[in-house]
Amino acid sequence: MIETQVASPLAEATDDNTLIVDDLHVDVGGKEILAGVHLEVRAGEIHALLGPNGSGKSTLAYTIAGHPKYEVTQGRILWRGVNLLELSADERAKLGVFLAFQYPTAIPGVSVANFLRLAVKSVLGDTPAVEFRRRMRATMNDLRMDDKFATRYLNEGFSGGEKKRAEILQLAMLKPRLAILDETDSGLDIDAMRIVADGVNRLKNPQMGVMIITHYNRFLNYIKPDRVHILHQGRIVQSGGQELAEHLERVGYDALLKEVGSRGN
Numbered sequence: 219m220i221e222t223q224v225a226s227p228l229a230e231a232t233d234d235n236t237l238i239v240d241d242l243h244v245d246v247g248g249k250e251i252l253a254g255v256h257l258e259v260r261a262g263e264i265h266a267l268l269g270p271n272g273s274g275k276s277t278l279a280y281t282i283a284g285h286p287k288y289e290v291t292q293g294r295i296l297w298r299g300v301n302l303l304e305l306s307a308d309e310r311a312k313l314g315v316f317l318a319f320q321y322p323t324a325i326p327g328v329s330v331a332n333f334l335r336l337a338v339k340s341v342l343g344d345t346p347a348v349e350f351r352r353r354m355r356a357t358m359n360d361l362r363m364d365d366k367f368a369t370r371y372l373n374e375g376f377s378g379g380e381k382k383r384a385e386i387l388q389l390a391m392l393k394p395r396l397a398i399l400d401e402t403d404s405g406l407d408i409d410a411m412r413i414v415a416d417g418v419n420r421l422k423n424p425q426m427g428v429m430i431i432t433h434y435n436r437f438l439n440y441i442k443p444d445r446v447h448i449l450h451q452g453r454i455v456q457s458g459g460q461e462l463a464e465h466l467e468r469v470g471y472d473a474l475l476k477e478v479g480s481r482g483n
């Protein structure tokens with residue numbers, strides 16, 4: 219068989235795992251939702267993205283992951299030396315981009331174990347079945363997931379918290395270099411939140427950048443993000459350390475946005 223060499227941005231990827239979102243403008247359904255987002259997430263850092271409902275957080279997450287519904291009208295997303303916008307969602311996943319969805323979808327007929335096996339195979343390459351099952355069981359055990367979960371159809375009939383744990387299970391199995399967690403804490407009871415936060419903390423490593431989208435500082439108390447950003451009307455209007463999330467929790471968006479506005483940001 220003759221192999222043809224196709225120049226692919228994948229082949230040019232470097233090991234510099236810094237995510238640079240540069241002046242990103244995104245339209246959804248003909249309306250501008252992101253209006254010039256700038257963001258830099260270095261490997262090993264955890265960034266938290268907060269913002270009122272509808273401010274564009276999930277839009278940013280989907281756009282980085284490569285969902286075709288989101289139309290980029292301006293800007294770049296640089297990562298590992300390539301412009302992610304030139305890659306398909308599948309190619310981005312192969313480069314190590316992982317998105318845990320705000321609303322994970324059910325896949326009837328596909329068990330958790332089979333789904334994970336396929337996902338791991340497509341992103342990391344094949345692993346022997348025995349080794350895969352050993353890793354999966356150990357990870358489920360860490361996340362306090364019952365073994366029976368592996369045979370259930372993905373997300374079908376899962377409670378809100380179970381869906382979120384299944385997302386973290388995927389994250390742990392896929393070992394991405396960039397993890398975007400879209401409201402992974404929502405719907406979790408206190409114990410489950412701790413388990414999921416522990417899972418994220420355990421996965422934290424110097425090669426992986428993490429972006430956590432959340433509405434609640436209590437989740438961030440467990441995670442201890444390096445940076446916190448506030449997104450409002452498609453722009454990051456304020457960035458800081460975790461004290462920014464604590465302040466926001468105390469005063470609410472209205473007051474915070476007034477403060478930001480009065481400083482002329």
Ligand SMILES: Nc1ncnc2c1ncn2[C@@H]1O[C@H](COP(=O)(O)OP(=O)(O)OP(=O)(O)O)[C@@H](O)[C@H]1O
Nearest residue numbers: 246247251269270271272273274275276277278320
């Ligand atoms: N397919 C679509 N068609 C039209 N508008 C859309 C579509 N998808 C998203 N939007 C709009 O884009 C805006 C941003 O949505 P997005 O889901 O990014 O917000 P969010 O910050 O994640 O909010 P939340 O905190 O509620 O999850 C909203 O006004 C939403 O209605």
Ligand SMILES: [Mg+2]
Nearest residue numbers: 275276277320
């Ligand atoms: Mg959202």
